[in-house]
Amino acid sequence: MIAEFGLACLWLAASLAALQLVAASLGQRAGGETLASVVRPAAVVQALLCGVAFLMLLWVFARTDLSVLLVAENSHSEKPMIYKIAGAWGNHEGSMLLWVTIMALAGGLIALIEHRLPERTMLATLGAQAFVGLGFYAFLLFASNPFARISPAPAEGNGLNPLLQDIGLAMHPPTLYMGYVGLSIAFSFAVGALLTRNVTPDFAKVMRPWILGAWIFLTLGITAGSYWAYYELGWGGWWFWDPVENASLMPWLAATALLHSASVLASRDALRTWTIMLGVIAFSMSMIGTFLVRSGILTSVHAFAVDPTRGTFILALLAINIGGALVLFAARANTIAEGERFAPLSREGALVINNVALSAVLGIVLLGTLYPLVTEAFGVRVSVGPPYFNPVSAAFVFPMLLVLAVGPLLRWRRDRFARVKPAVIAIAAAGLVVLLAMWLIAGLALFPLLGVSLAAVVAVAAFLPLQGRSLKRLPLPVWGMAIAHFGVAVALFGMSVDTAFTVEKLSAAGVGDMVEVGPWQVRLTAVEPVAGPNWTALEGRLSASYKGGAGHMLAPQSRTFWAPPQTTSESALLTRWNGQLYTVVGGATQDGRWQLRLWWKPFVTFIWFGGLLIGLGGLLALIGRVSVDVRRRVATRRIAARRAETAR
Amino acid sequence: MTAAFKPKHQRLVLVVLALAAILAAGALAAWALKNQASYFYIPSEIVANPPAADRAVRLGGMVRAGTLKTSPDGVTMHFVVDDGHGQVPVTFAGIAPDLFKEGSGVVAEGHMIDGTFVADNLLAKHDENYVPRELQDMSKQQARQTVAETK
Amino acid sequence: MKGVRWSLWVLAAFAALLGLFALQLSRPKNDTVESAMIGQPMPQFALPPAIEQRPGLSSADLADGTPHLVNVFASWCVPCAAEAPQLAELERRGAPIVAVAVRDRPEDLAAFFNRYGNPFSRIGADNVRTVQLLIGSSGVPETFVVDGKGVIRHQHIGEIRPEDVPDLLARLRDAKR
Numbered sequence: 001m002i003a004e005f006g007l008a009c010l011w012l013a014a015s016l017a018a019l020q021l022v023a024a025s026l027g028q029r030a031g032g033e034t035l036a037s038v039v040r041p042a043a044v045v046q047a048l049l050c051g052v053a054f055l056m057l058l059w060v061f062a063r064t065d066l067s068v069l070l071v072a073e074n075s076h077s078e079k080p081m082i083y084k085i086a087g088a089w090g091n092h093e094g095s096m097l098l099w100v101t102i103m104a105l106a107g108g109l110i111a112l113i114e115h116r117l118p119e120r121t122m123l124a125t126l127g128a129q130a131f132v133g134l135g136f137y138a139f140l141l142f143a144s145n146p147f148a149r150i151s152p153a154p155a156e157g158n159g160l161n162p163l164l165q166d167i168g169l170a171m172h173p174p175t176l177y178m179g180y181v182g183l184s185i186a187f188s189f190a191v192g193a194l195l196t197r198n199v200t201p202d203f204a205k206v207m208r209p210w211i212l213g214a215w216i217f218l219t220l221g222i223t224a225g226s227y228w229a230y231y232e233l234g235w236g237g238w239w240f241w242d243p244v245e246n247a248s249l250m251p252w253l254a255a256t257a258l259l260h261s262a263s264v265l266a267s268r269d270a271l272r273t274w275t276i277m278l279g280v281i282a283f284s285m286s287m288i289g290t291f292l293v294r295s296g297i298l299t300s301v302h303a304f305a306v307d308p309t310r311g312t313f314i315l316a317l318l319a320i321n322i323g324g325a326l327v328l329f330a331a332r333a334n335t336i337a338e339g340e341r342f343a344p345l346s347r348e349g350a351l352v353i354n355n356v357a358l359s360a361v362l363g364i365v366l367l368g369t370l371y372p373l374v375t376e377a378f379g380v381r382v383s384v385g386p387p388y389f390n391p392v393s394a395a396f397v398f399p400m401l402l403v404l405a406v407g408p409l410l411r412w413r414r415d416r417f418a419r420v421k422p423a424v425i426a427i428a429a430a431g432l433v434v435l436l437a438m439w440l441i442a443g444l445a446l447f448p449l450l451g452v453s454l455a456a457v458v459a460v461a462a463f464l465p466l467q468g469r470s471l472k473r474l475p476l477p478v479w480g481m482a483i484a485h486f487g488v489a490v491a492l493f494g495m496s497v498d499t500a501f502t503v504e505k506l507s508a509a510g511v512g513d514m515v516e517v518g519p520w521q522v523r524l525t526a527v528e529p530v531a532g533p534n535w536t537a538l539e540g541r542l543s544a545s546y547k548g549g550a551g552h553m554l555a556p557q558s559r560t561f562w563a564p565p566q567t568t569s570e571s572a573l574l575t576r577w578n579g580q581l582y583t584v585v586g587g588a589t590q591d592g593r594w595q596l597r598l599w600w601k602p603f604v605t606f607i608w609f610g611g612l613l614i615g616l617g618g619l620l621a622l623i624g625r626v627s628v629d630v631r632r633r634v635a636t637r638r639i640a641a642r643r644a645e646t647a648r
Numbered sequence: 649m650t651a652a653f654k655p656k657h658q659r660l661v662l663v664v665l666a667l668a669a670i671l672a673a674g675a676l677a678a679w680a681l682k683n684q685a686s687y688f689y690i691p692s693e694i695v696a697n698p699p700a701a702d703r704a705v706r707l708g709g710m711v712r713a714g715t716l717k718t719s720p721d722g723v724t725m726h727f728v729v730d731d732g733h734g735q736v737p738v739t740f741a742g743i744a745p746d747l748f749k750e751g752s753g754v755v756a757e758g759h760m761i762d763g764t765f766v767a768d769n770l771l772a773k774h775d776e777n778y779v780p781r782e783l784q785d786m787s788k789q790q791a792r793q794t795v796a797e798t799k
Numbered sequence: 800m801k802g803v804r805w806s807l808w809v810l811a812a813f814a815a816l817l818g819l820f821a822l823q824l825s826r827p828k829n830d831t832v833e834s835a836m837i838g839q840p841m842p843q844f845a846l847p848p849a850i851e852q853r854p855g856l857s858s859a860d861l862a863d864g865t866p867h868l869v870n871v872f873a874s875w876c877v878p879c880a881a882e883a884p885q886l887a888e889l890e891r892r893g894a895p896i897v898a899v900a901v902r903d904r905p906e907d908l909a910a911f912f913n914r915y916g917n918p919f920s921r922i923g924a925d926n927v928r929t930v931q932l933l934i935g936s937s938g939v940p941e942t943f944v945v946d947g948k949g950v951i952r953h954q955h956i957g958e959i960r961p962e963d964v965p966d967l968l969a970r971l972r973d974a975k976r
Contacts, residue, residue: 508722
């Protein structure tokens with residue numbers, strides 16, 4: 001009954017979305033007030049119903065109810081509880097339900113609390129939200145019903161891909177979906193503003209927390225995904241330019257551009273059409289990403305179960321949503337009045353350059369990801385990897401980082417170079433010192449050299465805007481910006497140093513043998529069989545000592561799962577403040593030795609610390625923005641109450 | 649330059665800037681794609697028309713049974729990849745992927761150097777337990793059987 | 800005016816993107832390595848029977864003047880179970896089907912046929928995968944169309960889905976000519 005109840009909730013939610021769409025479009029007319037008053041409650045109830053449906057899915061997974069097809073296909077009664085629950089969204093149907101649920105919850109939230117925009121614009125926004133939602137409901141109910149039953153129920157479930165049995169991966173899709181869905185809200189706001197020709201700073205302010213929230217989740221999702229690939233795949237790399245990774249990077253690039261252009265619109269009422277355009281592009285990147293991952297038209301190391309018919313459905317949604325928005329944009333773009341002016345040398349000017357560079361990188365990543373598809377249409381099979389992505393995107397990222405360093409120092413509207421000259425000299429000096437030192441002492445290659453120098457430039461520049469201001473009174477968003485920019489420097493430092501100084505050692509070692517890698521001496525002390533809840537493994541016992549110091553134990557494994565049967569390498573990592581020792585054990589050689597693969601990766605952890613700092617910066621900015629909104633709302637309420645009192 | 653630009657100028661500067669960036673990005677991307685995309689070969693093609701040694705390519709085929717040998721260092725593997733018409737010797741130093749074995753299909757990434765394919769990376773696929781993506785689309789009846797079969 | 804024009808470019812680019820995606824979706828993705836044996840005569844082989852009830856399979860059996868479907872399968876293979884109804888349908892519509900059972904045991908095969916039916920007139924036991932590799936099959940299930948002279952005409956990689964049945968029948972008819 002639980003599955004049927006969940007399905008019924010979904011159907012109800014879908015019909016409420018239809019009601020919301022109809023009421024929002026008809027409510028725009030004169031005399032449609034009654035209809036219009038239905039829209040917000042519809043959104044809220046719809047959110048509740050979706051939430052209940054999702055809870056029902058979690059419930060059947062927690063109980064391993066094998067009469068539900070999805071559970072039978074993706075779960076197993078002997079799986080640990082946490083992975084049973086995570087299994088609910090570790091598959092196509094469940095993840096689409098999660099997407100729809102998050103989207104409905106977000107829609108319910110704006111319906112409940114957002115009253116700053118003119119009601120017409122809000123109606124149009126909620127209508128657009130319902131329209132997008134309806135497409136996904138149709139997708140769920142007609143092409144990927146998560147609650148379908150099988151009869152008779154099988155005796156046991158089909159397990160979960162052991163590669164997916166990992167806590168990081170269990171949390172990864174929800175994180176990315178929060179990001180994607182946040183961008184869908186930004187998209188709805190953009191369409192609402194376009195429909196009602198109401199592109200104002202208020203619109204940007206209302207949209208901004210959603211972009212920020214989406215951006216934080218995308219940042220964390222990419223950071224976590226990169227770390228997952230790093231320790232789980234056992235290849236020692238942290239970014240493979242794999243289509244699945246690119247699919248999460250592209251929305252992030254668009255969201256980063258959107259975040260900055262929305263802040264120009266909010267503070268200065270400039271870049272109106274551009275911000276709308278980016279709102280559309282950011283969500284279209286989310287959908288293209290989902291499409292690429294789910295349709296299976298690109299091959300990837302992160303193999304998902306994929307299906308062309310579902311791809312067709314997502315493609316249709318993409319065409320309708322984004323195509324419709326673009327047509328609307330083409331029709332309306334020239335009716336939006338031009339915003340405030342600014343000089344090229346100004347905060348706005350720098351942000352425009354940032355936006356152009358980010359868009360260029362976005363285009364480069366998109367082109368590289370799609371190029372194999374284009375050539376395949378002509379019968380030539382190619383793959384595009386780091387030799388393309390690294391230098392080409394760096395050609396735009398590096399100059400952009402220079403602008404990132406200087407931009408926050410500039411004033412809005414217009415500025416004089418003489419005013420910022422001392423700061424620019426300080427920044428440039430820091431960069432040059434590091435550049436020369438690294439070049440002369442370490443003799444780095446071009447890209448790591450530029451990377452390290454730019455990291456120094458950005459790190460110094462990140463905190464210059466705080467100079468001469470009272471740190472206590474500094475608004476949180478400014479702190480957020482400084483920390484996020486500093487995070488970029490930290491991540492860039494990690495990437496460059498890892499690229500330049502990583503030492504790799506591949507060898508076959510007998511028990512008792514010593515292998516040296518960088519400053520480490522690693523001894524293979526034993527190889528033992530071990531067993532886990534649903535796997536058995538050969539575990540290598542390693543004793544590693546740093547520059548002859550005390551030994552640390554590491555235990556990389558080569559695991560064999562039994563449902564479904566599959567072998568994976570579990571790397572073992574040893575983290576010091578200045579880097580990580582990364583160890584993988586492979587199979588046995590004929591003469592009884594064991595394959596060992598060791599890396600010493602200096603400062604590699606800085607990559608993910610940087611990512612976390614960027615996310616933290618975003619979080620501070622979000623808290624700052626939201627608390628100002630809340631305070632303002634409380635104040636207006638108080639004023640209204642006082643007025644009512646005095647009137648009495 | 650200190651005065652705010654006239655609207656027309658401002659827009660012009662932005663448009664020119666954006667256009668220049670797009671053109672530069674497009675040109676750079678096109679050039680790099682032409683030079684850096686790695687092509688997919690099968691053994692008979694790579695034998696007939698070997699790519700330059702500095703060019704990263706992919707090679708796909710079957711690992712011929714009986715050819716897989718490991719060097720005394722324990723980590724370098726030699727084997728022959730075959731498509732029925734042609735065959736290429738391949739060397740690979742590293743830990744082979746779990747699905748890699750004799751007689752299975754393999755896709756190797758690397759360079760063709762003096763008639764030998766030096767692989768940087770191996771991607772094994774299509775093993776005996778492979779489940780094609782079409783399986784997701786089975787009827788309920790089939791899925792039930794499948795689930796029962798694989799317990 | 801300018802705004803309209805550049806947004807039209809974006810729209811055109813988006814339409815091109817959709818076209819590309821649609822094109823790619825419409826043609827099934829094929830990353831598998833095709834057999835180079837297509838158009839070649841079947842190599843010489845002779846496999847012992849895999850179960851008692853059916854004879855084994857040799858290359859001579861295939862060159863008997865009638866086209867055959869050769870199904871390479873195993874009882875431990877999940878997609879092989881999924882394609883069983885399609886094989887039964889092919890048999891019902893008059894296609895002669897023979898099989899190569901890869902690395903299998905008679906008792907497992909018996910259980911498999913009990914459950915899914917046995918559409919095969921001959922089943923050869925390929926316990927060391929030699930024949931499978933000889934004919935250029937890289938996994939299970941795969942289905943080959945072999946004409947009356949024993950020449951391999953077509954290779955179907957992966958399990959047979961309902962929409963593949965007419966195609967295989969047509970190829971069998973073509974092989975007759």
